Amino acid sequence: MKHLAVLNKYFLRYKWRFLLGLICTVISIVFSVFQPIMVRQIFDLLAQNLNNYHLISDTNLKTIFHSDFSKVLAFYGVMLLVFALLSGFFLYLQRQSLIVMSRHIEFDLKNEIYQHYQLLDLNFFKMHRTGDLMSRITEDVSRVRMYVGPAIMYATRTIFMLVIVVYLMIDVNPLLTLYTLSPLPFLALTIYYVNHIIHRKSERIQSQLSNITSIAQESYSGIRVIKSYVQEEGMIGHFEKASEDYKISSVSLAKTDALFQPSMALMIGLSVLLTIFIGGIQVIHGNITVGNLAEFVIYVNMLMFPFLSIGMVASMVQRAAASQQRLNEFLDIQPAIYNRPDAKSIDVKGEVIFKNVSFTYPHTGIQAIQNFNLTVKPGEKVAVIGRTGSGKSTLAQLLIRMYDPQEGAVMLDGMDLRTLKLEDLRTQISYVPQDVFLFSDTITNNIRFGTPEANEEAVRRAARQASVEKDILGFPEGFNTVVGERGVTLSGGQKQRISIARGLIKDPNLLVFDDCLSAVDARTEKEIIGNLYAYLKDKTAIIITHRIFALFEFDKIIVLDEGKIVETGTHDELLSLNGYYAELYARQQSGDDESVIE
Numbered sequence: 001m002k003h004l005a006v007l008n009k010y011f012l013r014y015k016w017r018f019l020l021g022l023i024c025t026v027i028s029i030v031f032s033v034f035q036p037i038m039v040r041q042i043f044d045l046l047a048q049n050l051n052n053y054h055l056i057s058d059t060n061l062k063t064i065f066h067s068d069f070s071k072v073l074a075f076y077g078v079m080l081l082v083f084a085l086l087s088g089f090f091l092y093l094q095r096q097s098l099i100v101m102s103r104h105i106e107f108d109l110k111n112e113i114y115q116h117y118q119l120l121d122l123n124f125f126k127m128h129r130t131g132d133l134m135s136r137i138t139e140d141v142s143r144v145r146m147y148v149g150p151a152i153m154y155a156t157r158t159i160f161m162l163v164i165v166v167y168l169m170i171d172v173n174p175l176l177t178l179y180t181l182s183p184l185p186f187l188a189l190t191i192y193y194v195n196h197i198i199h200r201k202s203e204r205i206q207s208q209l210s211n212i213t214s215i216a217q218e219s220y221s222g223i224r225v226i227k228s229y230v231q232e233e234g235m236i237g238h239f240e241k242a243s244e245d246y247k248i249s250s251v252s253l254a255k256t257d258a259l260f261q262p263s264m265a266l267m268i269g270l271s272v273l274l275t276i277f278i279g280g281i282q283v284i285h286g287n288i289t290v291g292n293l294a295e296f297v298i299y300v301n302m303l304m305f306p307f308l309s310i311g312m313v314a315s316m317v318q319r320a321a322a323s324q325q326r327l328n329e330f331l332d333i334q335p336a337i338y339n340r341p342d343a344k345s346i347d348v349k350g351e352v353i354f355k356n357v358s359f360t361y362p363h364t365g366i367q368a369i370q371n372f373n374l375t376v377k378p379g380e381k382v383a384v385i386g387r388t389g390s391g392k393s394t395l396a397q398l399l400i401r402m403y404d405p406q407e408g409a410v411m412l413d414g415m416d417l418r419t420l421k422l423e424d425l426r427t428q429i430s431y432v433p434q435d436v437f438l439f440s441d442t443i444t445n446n447i448r449f450g451t452p453e454a455n456e457e458a459v460r461r462a463a464r465q466a467s468v469e470k471d472i473l474g475f476p477e478g479f480n481t482v483v484g485e486r487g488v489t490l491s492g493g494q495k496q497r498i499s500i501a502r503g504l505i506k507d508p509n510l511l512v513f514d515d516c517l518s519a520v521d522a523r524t525e526k527e528i529i530g531n532l533y534a535y536l537k538d539k540t541a542i543i544i545t546h547r548i549f550a551l552f553e554f555d556k557i558i559v560l561d562e563g564k565i566v567e568t569g570t571h572d573e574l575l576s577l578n579g580y581y582a583e584l585y586a587r588q589q590s591g592d593d594e595s596v597i598e
């Protein structure tokens with residue numbers, strides 16, 4: 001329960017709704033207990049007047065008696081209806097207040113979690129599976145909502161109902177009260193256990209369902225591989241197996257469900273029977289009236305649902321506490337990359353210095369950068385070349401402060417990145433990543449993702465600079481074409497160029513391109529490099545690549561291996577070194593590697 005205490009701040013936030021809900025609960029219960037009281041009065045009235053009726057049944061008074069008695073009964077009938085309507089109305093208001101409050105809390109909680117996700121660093125996302133991250137914002141939150149909504153509502157209704165009804169019952173006959181209430185705690189316990197079983201089975205079904213969904217999803221996205229490797233049969237078998245497991249669990253749950261309802265009805269029936277049996281004896285002994293007996297039967301029925309809900313509420317609270325514990329642990333995680341309280345603003349000029357930088361990925365222990373030193377002056381163009389896994393992308397990640405180095409410092413315009421405002425850093429550096437990601441949105445919105453204020457003209461200019469304008473205008477909807485899952489399928493090269501346009505539109509002084517031309521053909525690559533040459537004139541650019549752009553006059557080319565610089569210089573200097581660069585160049589020249597850009 002202590003894990004749920006953090007939710008009190010929400011109850012406080014919605015205190016008026018909560019209070020209104022509680023008041024409506026009490027009013028609704030008060031109106032509902034008038035009904036058994038009136039039923040008792042009708043029964044007692046009937047019983048008392050039956051004898052009088054027999055005495056006058058042969059006289060003229062009979063008609064008057066009939067007419068008067070019908071009026072009394074009609075009055076009670078109307079009153080019963082009015083009280084039922086009033087009770088129902090306040091029940092409606094109670095649900096409106098408490099359930100609506102729970103939806104507000106659910107909304108706030110989801111936003112709080114999503115905001116926290118946005119604050120966390122890359123390392124967190126590498127360490128957690130997408131499914132886990134999703135289930136926090138969906139399943140955990142909806143379980144917590146069951147606590148702040150239905151559980152609170154049922155619990156308060158149960159408490160008020162118990163207090164009011166049991167008071168009225170004891171007032172009539174304490175012994176009968178004891179007898180009739182005695183089976184109810186067993187009922188609550190049974191519900192609690194059965195609910196647990198149902199919940200366990202539902203959980204299993206849920207995970208089997210998500211397994212089926214992911215198999216289906218993989219089959220759709222990997223349909224080309226499946227067909228070309230003739231694995232349709234295999235995939236069907238795989239799916240059938242998962243479906244079979246799901247069916248077995250669903251049938252088992254249906255059996256439990258089917259038993260649950262009739263067993264409850266049986267237990268409720270037994271309770272009523274016990275009330276009538278013991279109450280009947282009390283009536284014969286003259287301890288209570290027939291009206292009291294009728295009243296009691298209604299009280300027992302009224303208490304049934306509150307007792308049933310004790311079991312339900314207990315398991316709802318238990319599940320909510322487990323989910324809230326997970327949420328609390330998550331919300332307590334502090335991002336490793338954050339703005340210091342004294343973080344400084346910066347107007348980036350473009351000088352970059354890596355000073356004795358060493359970096360090891362925290363969750364894998366892989367040392368990607370070792371004692372690395374590099375100075376890039378404002379306006380310089382630097383190429384970073386190296387084998388796969390040599391640490392090139394890691395350098396880019398360190399420069400945009402996705403990670404902080406364990407040793408040394410990355411300096412921008414003479415200031416350690418850790419002392420600068422993160423948003424300044426990231427809005428003023430354009431980073432075009434190796435793995436392109438486009439949102440399911442129009443091409444225009446994808447290009448101006450980091451600069452929502454950019455106008456159509458700026459979007460077109462960026463697309464032109466990234467040599468993708470012609471391709472875009474070729475689509476029927478042009479720049480309004482929706483890309484992504486439900487939109488147009490773009491080629492790898494088109495996606496890369498849209499991603500480059502997204503970087504160029506920011507018009508920053510410092511750009512980092514991480515191998516972002518790997519999927520475009522040599523001719524387009526040449527065109528982009530031609531455009532970039534003019535665009536990058538006064539800007540600092542770090543271009544990570546595994547191909548040699550002989551066309552591009554770099555101020556400095558560094559060759560990286562195992563996180564260290566092994567060669568450095570201009571194109572000609574590196575050729576004369578006769579090392580990795582010269583070997584790569586020779587290979588490209590001879591055509592072994594067709595990717596030389598000249």
Ligand SMILES: Nc1ncnc2c1ncn2[C@@H]1O[C@H](COP(=O)(O)OP(=O)(O)OP(=O)(O)O)[C@@H](O)[C@H]1O
Binds near residue numbers: 386546
């Ligand atoms: N997110 C990560 N978590 C853990 N280890 C990583 C991560 N990213 C890269 N590495 C490891 O760090 C080393 C350097 O990787 P990096 O991606 O920087 O190389 P790269 O030169 O850019 O390679 P490529 O040309 O294939 O993109 C590799 O050994 C890689 O396995």
